[in-house]
Amino acid sequence: VPASAGKFTTKCGDGQVNGSGWYNLKTVDTACRVARKLADHYVFEAGGNDDGFKGWNCSEKQLGDELWRVNCHREKRGKFQRVRFLYGA
Numbered sequence: 001v002p003a004s005a006g007k008f009t010t011k012c013g014d015g016q017v018n019g020s021g022w023y024n025l026k027t028v029d030t031a032c033r034v035a036r037k038l039a040d041h042y043v044f045e046a047g048g049n050d051d052g053f054k055g056w057n058c059s060e061k062q063l064g065d066e067l068w069r070v071n072c073h074r075e076k077r078g079k080f081q082r083v084r085f086l087y088g089a
Contacts, residue, residue, distance in 0.1 A: 008084055015039060020089040022070075028082040035083045038072060043087045056083070064088070 008026035012035050015021050022039040025032070041053045048068065050058040058072035067088035074081050 008082070012036060015043075017044060020087075022085045022087040025083070025085040027084075029079045030081040030083055034081075035085075038083055039070075039085050039087070042070060042072075048087070 006028045008028055010027040010030070010032065012025040012027060012032035014023045014025065015036060020043075022043050025035055025039055027035045038053060038056055042048065042050075042058060046053065048060065050056075050060075050072075055074045055076065056072045057074060058070055060068045060070045062068050063086070067086060069086055070084065072083040
């Protein structure tokens with residue numbers, strides 16, 4: 001991770017469907033609209049799997065029985081973009 005990556009300063013909210021979802025979405029050099037699409041895809045379409053959606057690379061760490069923290073990054077147009085969120089039930 002480049003030193004210029006910075007801290008997660010942009011807060012983009014939560015997304016829920018039928019009681020489960022993603023929470024505490026934060027970004028660096030990424031618009032909330034883009035970050036929400038990534039979180040929606042990761043949780044609701046890819047089933048919690050990193051499938052390289054739009055060039056994003058994601059990793060997750062299990063924090064509890066049904067809670068994970070996801071960190072994603074990509075480089076686009078010279079910017080190192082980062083997204084972080086929690087997901088679970």
